[in-house]
Amino acid sequence: MTFRWLWLLVVTIAFFPFAQCTNEKVKTGDIYHGNYKRRVKRDFVWNSMTIEEEQKTALPHFVGQLQANETNKDVAKFAIDGEGANTTFKVNEENGEIYCFEMLDREKKAQYRLSAILVNKYTGKTLGPKSIFTIRVRDINDNAPIFTKNIYNASVPEMSPTGTLVTTVTALDADDPTLAGHAKVAYQITKGQDHFTINNMGSIYTAVPYLDREEKATYEITVEARDVPGQKNGHTSTATIMIHLIDINDNFPTFIKDKFTFNVYENLRVMGEVGRLQVVDIDEPQNRNTKYVFGSEKLQEIFEIRTNAQSNEGIFVLKKALDFESVKQYKMNIQAIDPSIVLAVAKHHRPKSNAEVIINVLDVDEPPVFKMSPYKFEIKEDTKLNKIVGSVFAEDPDEAKNSVRYSLRNPKDNFFIISNKGDIIVDKPLDRETNNWHNLTVAAEEIDPKSTMKKESLVPIFIKVLDVNDNAPEFAERYAARVCENAPPGKVIIRISAVDKDEMTPGAKFTYYSAEKENNFTVQDNKSIVYYSPAKHDYVW
Ligand SMILES: *[C@@H]1O[C@H](CO)[C@@H](O)[C@H](O)[C@H]1NC(C)=O
Ligand SMILES: *[C@@H]1O[C@H](CO)[C@@H](O)[C@H](O)[C@H]1NC(C)=O
Ligand SMILES: *[C@@H]1O[C@H](CO)[C@@H](O)[C@H](O)[C@H]1NC(C)=O
Ligand SMILES: *[C@@H]1O[C@H](CO)[C@@H](O)[C@H](O)[C@H]1NC(C)=O
Ligand SMILES: *[C@@H]1O[C@H](CO)[C@@H](O)[C@H](O)[C@H]1NC(C)=O
Numbered sequence: 001m002t003f004r005w006l007w008l009l010v011v012t013i014a015f016f017p018f019a020q021c022t023n024e025k026v027k028t029g030d031i032y033h034g035n036y037k038r039r040v041k042r043d044f045v046w047n048s049m050t051i052e053e054e055q056k057t058a059l060p061h062f063v064g065q066l067q068a069n070e071t072n073k074d075v076a077k078f079a080i081d082g083e084g085a086n087t088t089f090k091v092n093e094e095n096g097e098i099y100c101f102e103m104l105d106r107e108k109k110a111q112y113r114l115s116a117i118l119v120n121k122y123t124g125k126t127l128g129p130k131s132i133f134t135i136r137v138r139d140i141n142d143n144a145p146i147f148t149k150n151i152y153n154a155s156v157p158e159m160s161p162t163g164t165l166v167t168t169v170t171a172l173d174a175d176d177p178t179l180a181g182h183a184k185v186a187y188q189i190t191k192g193q194d195h196f197t198i199n200n201m202g203s204i205y206t207a208v209p210y211l212d213r214e215e216k217a218t219y220e221i222t223v224e225a226r227d228v229p230g231q232k233n234g235h236t237s238t239a240t241i242m243i244h245l246i247d248i249n250d251n252f253p254t255f256i257k258d259k260f261t262f263n264v265y266e267n268l269r270v271m272g273e274v275g276r277l278q279v280v281d282i283d284e285p286q287n288r289n290t291k292y293v294f295g296s297e298k299l300q301e302i303f304e305i306r307t308n309a310q311s312n313e314g315i316f317v318l319k320k321a322l323d324f325e326s327v328k329q330y331k332m333n334i335q336a337i338d339p340s341i342v343l344a345v346a347k348h349h350r351p352k353s354n355a356e357v358i359i360n361v362l363d364v365d366e367p368p369v370f371k372m373s374p375y376k377f378e379i380k381e382d383t384k385l386n387k388i389v390g391s392v393f394a395e396d397p398d399e400a401k402n403s404v405r406y407s408l409r410n411p412k413d414n415f416f417i418i419s420n421k422g423d424i425i426v427d428k429p430l431d432r433e434t435n436n437w438h439n440l441t442v443a444a445e446e447i448d449p450k451s452t453m454k455k456e457s458l459v460p461i462f463i464k465v466l467d468v469n470d471n472a473p474e475f476a477e478r479y480a481a482r483v484c485e486n487a488p489p490g491k492v493i494i495r496i497s498a499v500d501k502d503e504m505t506p507g508a509k510f511t512y513y514s515a516e517k518e519n520n521f522t523v524q525d526n527k528s529i530v531y532y533s534p535a536k537h538d539y540v541w
């Protein structure tokens with residue numbers, strides 16, 4: 001190539017506070033980048049021009065100027081090619097001034113790559129190689145930091161110590177991070193700073209140690225993010241942080257009243273419910289864990305208090321049967337405690353957690369009660385008629401003390417009758433050998449003129465008939481003895497034995513003798529041992 005060109009790239013950085021001013025020219029091959037005198041402030045950038053984004057003034061905006069040196073000046077005209085050439089950016093063919101015809105946004109496109117060309121305005125031939133340059137869009141701080149969410153949801157346990165991390169929020173700024181402060185974000189709490197703090201990283205901490213869920217369960221705080229920290233003209237945005245306090249067990253249960261009174265019938269079954277003790281525990285249900293403690297251990301044998309898992313109520317149940325006639329009222333002190341409470345932060349160290357419990361036992365109209373059960377009597381079989389075998393006794397346990405009527409409940413066994421006083425009387429001759437037991441049932445019925453309801457109790461009676469020796473012994477069999485006519489004296493002819501239906505006392509024995517005076521035979525007592533044959537009910541010698 002015979003033509004050599006000098007190009008001057010002139011860059012203006014108007015109104016930019018950090019711009020530096022210099023007159024330096026840099027030679028690179030055949031192309032020179034020089035300053036341009038039209039603007040007050042100038043800058044030289046290697047192969048590049050700069051234009052500020054978001055300029056609100058009338059279009060087009062001057063960007064810079066290409067220059068041909070003196071040699072080429074008269075024959076050359078200017079042209080550009082590349083990104084935005086001839087549309088966004090246009091060059092004045094004559095003087096090389098480049099103008100921008102759009103308002104640029106650095107956050108959309110931060111730089112444009114272009115090339116400059118010199119053309120012979122007569123021949124149309126390109127003069128020399130094209131020269132690459134860039135137009136850089138200079139950031140203005142036009143973006144506010146933006147939070148990643150509008151509303152954050154966070155939580156922290158109540159009563160946490162000061163400085164407990166709650167959550168971290170982030171705001172991002174689209175501006176050029178290389179320009180001081182444009183994309184830097186500082187955080188501050190604008191609402192809720194009494195209770196929370198935030199650091200430069202957006203981490204939120206508790207500022208006090210007494211955040212109490214039972215006083216206020218949710219805090220709504222506002223955090224502001226600001227760029228160009230320290231400058232008044234920074235941009236800001238805000239976010240809301242909902243901070244939920246997580247419940248801990250820090251409240252004692254307290255009784256809803258000082259005194260509970262229960263009225264309960266004496267015939268309540270064991271393990272039946274006597275009544276319920278109600279407490280208030282303002283913690284959340286999972287942190288209510290009431291246990292009920294008896295003031296004195298004695299009554300724990302009679303009552304038990306179980307905690308209802310859902311309602312936290314104390315359910316009084318009966319462990320032993322009540323009796324109105326012996327104890328009409330129980331009084332006791334019950335304490336409500338919570339073994340799993342976090343004592344270090346618990347609010348009321350002397351809670352109202354004691355209550356007096358009064359249990360009134362109510363009378364139930366009960367049937368007569370026999371003095372004993374069963375009754376056992378013994379009677380000799382030869383007892384005369386109308387004799388008393390024994391007496392039963394039943395009385396009304398209630399305060400009314402109504403009288404009692406007795407009756408026998410054995411239609412088949414009619415040897416006895418019972419008197420109004422409960423005496424059992426022999427009504428028919430007894431015989432042990434026919435009936436050695438009379439097992440009867442006596443009914444006692446309360447005579448209550450005020451009630452039509454039948455109140456009756458039954459008791460079993462065992463009457464044993466005792467033996468009397470009223471039966472003669474009998475020979476065990478009919479004997480037909482034989483003896484030879486010339487039998488010598490002393491010869492045993494026959495052995496005889498006897499049985500008796502009566503009960504024999506051990507050691508008792510039969511006496512054998514000859515019923516008639518007889519000289520020719522003698523009966524001799526063998527004196528053998530008595531043995532008892534239970535199967536036969538008789539005794540054999
Ligand atoms: C102009 O450019 C041509 C070609 O590059 C060169 O030969 C000439 O010396 C330059 N003239 C001046 C005054 O710089
Ligand atoms: C812009 O115009 C010049 C001269 O007319 C031409 O050489 C170049 O290719 C054009 N570029 C674009 C992107 O239109
Ligand atoms: C925030 O958390 C609370 C409790 O965990 C929940 O009830 C609520 O729905 C949450 N809200 C959002 C927007 O996530
Ligand atoms: C009566 O009771 C006695 C003692 O319990 C028993 O030995 C006897 O077998 C009973 N008799 C009848 C007939 O139930
Ligand atoms: C009595 O009887 C037993 C058994 O029948 C017999 O062994 C015994 O010798 C007899 N005694 C006399 C003194 O006869």
Ligand SMILES: CC(=O)N[C@H]1CO[C@H](CO)[C@@H](O)[C@@H]1O
Pocket residue numbers: 519520
């Ligand atoms: C009752 C009876 O038979 N007695 C007789 C016993 O033996 C003498 C003779 O040894 C007789 O004379 C009796 O008659």
Ligand SMILES: [Ca+2]
Pocket residue numbers: 158213214247248249250251282283284287
């Ligand atoms: Ca709590």
